[in-house]
Amino acid sequence: MPVADAKDGPTIPKREAEGMDRSRHMEDELREQNQRFSAAVENMSHGLCMFDADERMIICNGNYLNIFCLEASVIRPGIRFLDILRHSVDIGIASQTADELYAIRKPYIDQAKPSTYEETLSDGRIVSISHRPLALGGWVSIYEDITEQRRAQEDLKEQHRRFDAALANMSQGLLMYGADGKMIVRNRRFLELYNVTAADFPLGTTHREALERLLELGIYTEIDVDSEVAKTEACLTAAKMHSAYRHLTDGRTVLVTRRPMNGGGWVVTFDDVTERRRTEERMTHLAHHDTLTGLPNRSMFRERLDLALEATAVTPLAIFSLDLDRFKAVNDTWGHPAGDWLLKSVAERLQRCLHNETDVVARFGGDEFVIIQFNFKGIANAEKLAKRIVETIGKPFRDKNREMHVGISLGIAVFPDDGGDADTLLRNADTALYRAKSEGRNQYRFFEPGMDAMVQARRALEIDLETALPRQEFDLDFQPIMNIASGEIVGAEALMRWHSPTRGTVAPDSFIPAAEETGLIVPLGEWALRKACTAAADWPAGLRVAVNVSAVQLKSGSFARSVISALAFSGVPADRLELEITETVLMDESEAVLRTLRQLRELGIRIALDDFGIGYSSLGYLRRFPVDKIKIDRSFIHDLGNRDAAAIVRTVIGLGAELGITVTAEGVETEVQLDILRGNGCTEAQGYLIGVPSTAAEIQRLLKSRALHSQTG
Template sequence: MSVAHVKAGSPVRGRRAEGMGLPGIEDELRKQNDRFSAAVENMSHGLCMFDADERMIICNGNYISIFGLNAEIVQPGIRFFDILQHSVDIGVASHSAEELYAIRKPYIDRAKPSTYEETLSDGRIINISHRPLASGGWVSIYEDITEQRRAEQELKEQHRRFDAALANMSQGLLMYDADGRLIVRNERFLELYHVTPADFPLGMSHRDALEQLARLGIYAEIDIDGEISKTAACLQAGEMRSTYRHLADGRTLLVVRQPMSGGGWVATFDDVTERRRVEERMTHLAHHDTLTNLPNRSMFRERLDQALGEATDLAIFSLDLDRFKAVNDTWGHPAGDWLLKCVAERLQRCLRNETDVVARFGGDEFVIIQFNPKGAGDAEKLAKRIVDIIGKPFRDKSRDMHVGISVGIALSPDDGRDADTLLKNADMALYRAKSEGRNVYRFFEPGMDAMVRARRALETDLEAALRRREFELDFQPIMNIASGEIVGAEALMRWHSPARGLVPPDDFIPVAEEIGLIVPLGEWALRKACTVAAGWPHGLRIAVNVSA
């Protein structure tokens, strides 16, 4: 609506009226009214002015719009109470006219500026500012602050959620502004470091925080200047930075620094002590034998490949226990496990220094790397020491366990320049050692390859022989010397191989023992001997030698 004109005859301020005729004064007054109307109408807020009799003098369009009033009703001269009644009639007011008047009357009567808020029926919030006029009456400014209050409420809710999140985080948190000053700190941070809020007040710098951690003895060692420069470099690049911090009490914390878009950064602190222990344990288990805690095949191969890459002279020892199966069969697997752990300890004591490596490949197989031996003589000294120490009895629970060890040795670079060749040649030397009586050591020789192939072919034929029924029993009479009578017979096993002919027992019995075939061979021999003896005259005995 258009703003009502100021009453005629009002003095024109800022200009002198003397010397002007009535037409000039009226013209000047009209111009001032136009300027005043334009200013009031273009205000961003609603405005309404009342005289001492509580009648409206002027109002602007925003006032009418805010309350949704009828511009034809709300005209200059209308009483303030009637405007309130009109707002009630159109449903915009949330109270009766009398209640609204009672609420506003104290503010109107005050002789000083005042401000209050009114909530309309549609939920909008209007901020009303009263300013008294010197001539009586007042002017009110109306501002719709609904969105502002909603934004403030949302911000308050965000702060509440933020505080709740900080309080319930499993991680400690520090937030720094763009100047590197601490602006947020949660309770979990204080708990993790066993410190108080006074130790880390808001406003302290990043350097102050690091120096405080060092001063309190929480960080045993820390390069403060280096830490600050690294953090600054990552933040400048917009990159996250993670570091593990080892505390003086033995715990490990993961510290992650994340830059913020508006400058500054957030640092989180997570106690990863148990996780790191599990990870380290898993890494250890992936590279070590669970029974003896020696390096396993995987770790041994890594060390061997590394050493060969450095062109280091090496001696590779392939070791296999003798008579270990007898221990397992006699005393049980727990005793066998105990023996393997004892063997591992003795082998470690045999080594010259911490550089040499002993590993367990599985079962009763061990392997050693001897670094920088002074020729074959050094390797031979170690081999003799191993054979001698392992050959001594192992005492457990008042019982002695006796085993031996066979050793095959390959030298680098003479016997091979890569891991596969060296291990294969050490195994060939081990085959030779076992075939020559056991509890001995042998160095690799080029001709051993043919011998190993022959040995493996013998093992293959032997495994098939029982299935093909190539074994027979010969019976050697047992005579009573005093009477000259035959009292029984001893069963002797013979192997008639289609390819090898008659194979002597001394050639295949030791091999059968090593490859685990001796037990089924013994069972076959017993059954066969008993079947044959069943047809003998009464009183004759049968003897069968069975390997343990």
């Protein structure tokens, strides 16, 4: 049946009309598919260009045009592939001619399978080009700008190269374990350190297997594998580093440190610390023993006494303070070598006097000795030991053709009757010793509460000290410091002097402790700082002034301000000021003190560790606070002829060189001493050979004279 047109036109057979509807529907569907295809092509993250069998472009997207800087008005459907290449050359994006580019791309296009290659544009960008053949002829090309990807890959390669170089040149051995507990990195130093091969420890080895292998190879002898694995697991669980020393069968010591990594796994480093440990052990021994006699020194004695007082609680013990009589006469008559021999002989006799192996005899310095009698059974017991000591030391000492006669005085304090702490016991034993000496020497006395004369004398000293500063009774002398290599004076140390109208000239050793105990050292120290800096302002440029500082000053809270004020007042640059501290300052472990020292050091002020080696020396203090200078105590320089003392001096000089720290030798009095120090690489020297302590005016003339001589010489 015919169908009428909507406008009453000619009628169309029904079947034909239905066919036309289907055709229009298909056209709409095709148009919609084309639109979807075009949208998909246009929204691709990569560039796309499709060509027919005649090498004419069918379609391309915006990313393709952007990659090659092409214009849509030029690159239109129907344009030939070669013309696109020519246009690329014309606009300068191509790095070769069109024919060269065509010759490069054509073989890839003609392949009957997908192909990919890279091309570098004239602006340095790298483009990955992939061709895919079409079933009816032609091809489709995908273009991706991989410049950043390539750069990232090159950066990664460079990082790997640097990582490999770092691993290969590390002074430490290194193993890295992944989250699965298997070895993923191993450096050459690890193999060298343990004298093993890569085959002994292949990648993929577990931690347990590595430990077992070290045992099998005889490198470790005493190690519990299960325990070590458990420690590693605990380290990972706590996310904390763990270090332990390993002693190898060949005598070496290795510091093994485990460090957890973010994301799982851990790193193990192996550091051969054999020499460092030996040095530390040697320094620890030297720090706790008197170099001349081999006896414990003050530091070790205090440790033993403190531990004993903590442990005994109520068990009595006795402290003996001993001092030789007429020892100065031996030195004056026979010389210091004879005096040293006598001190060693006295030490040996004192040790023989102790019948209880737990008792301790120590040398505090000079001719001062101290004894702890642990096996104390009453006054009679202490008297018996005291008499034995007086009798034994009173016997003649014969060395070659010389016969020396000395005596010994003793003061005895008993715990807990005469004091409940180490300081009180030692002070009371010293008080009793003073009484023994004042009553004729070569005898002993027990401490009695009535022995307060010394306390009264000390109080009188403190009263005089309180008025000495306002009365301007203090002054400073300066002792020059010389650079050993150049022979030039590089600075001077300020030395405090007290000229009392009633006491005469009082030695610093007599009034500084009292000033520290009363707190007077704070204003006195401020005065010394300002006075020293003011004097140094008139010295030739570059010469340093060294000022001694006590722990009490550093703890005062105003010390940093007083230093800065002294520098500002005098106009002396910070790098010309050197503050000398003793080891007790660092031993105190006060964070406030260390913070103050760091603050001053950051300003350029140099920090020197004075009297290094006589009391509490330890490498640990230098690790905790790196100083600029260490000063070797004069007692070691005086004993340079002694093999042990010379070994200590060499060790300290070597330590300074290793750490980049200036080393100054104090108490240099002879050319022989200076030559030994020069031969061992000591940096600076100070002592009577270099220059005696002089007034500010005298030192100023000396320094200016030396500076003028240096300029004209």
